[in-house]
Amino acid sequence: MLKKIYKFVIGPYSLILLYLMFLGMGRVQYEDNVVRMEPVLSTIWYIKETILWKDIILIVLGNVIMFIPFGFLGWIFPGLNNLKSLLFSFLSAITIVEAFQYFTRMGIFEVDDIILNTFGVYLGWLMRKLLEDKFNHLTL
Template sequence: MLKKIYKIIIVPYTLFLLYLMFLGMGRFQYDENVVRLKPVLSTIEFIQGTIRWEDIIRIVLGNIVMFVPFGFLGWIFPKLKELKSLLFSFMSTIIIVEALQYFTRMGIFETDDIILNTFGVYLGFLICRFLENKFSRFV
């Protein structure tokens, strides 16, 4: 039952997420292309430079939580049931999306986004396995 619901929801969810990544949340086109390649340090700098905890939670946790559903992609694509295949495929895709943000200047190419998004997929993968093992008759 959950697999059927997931198959219906994941495409619109993906489109909504792409909208947020390129146009939503007050996005604007930068005057120049921006790259942040310092893993973890740019997130720490962001946290130190942000006054409101709501912004920190929205950005940092959002970059993780919003990608948890992609940990369930093995329900649609059997090859992605293996963690290595899932993470390789996802990281390849998210690097392309980050590059598109860079080239269109509708975002910033950030290694921390790649790390946080991939961590979200990993958490989703763990949740998926847990659900399959614990509640197999409902999945």
């Protein structure tokens, strides 16, 4: 039952997430193309420059939590049951999305976003494995 709900929800969820990444949360087009390639440093800089903890949590943890559902993609695409295949596919896709943000100037190409998003996928994959191991006798 859970797998059927997931299959129904992940498509619209992906579209909403893409909307947020390009148009949502008051985004405006940057005047210049921006790239932040220093892993972890841009997140540390963001934390130092941001006054409100709410904003820090929203951005940093949001970049992890919002991508947890993609760790369950193996339920739809059996080739993505393997962690290595899932992460390779996701890294390819999120790099393309970040590149689109760069080229459209509707966001910043940030290595930290790729790292945090991928960590979210990894956490989702771990959750899926735990669910499957705990309830292996049930049909999810």
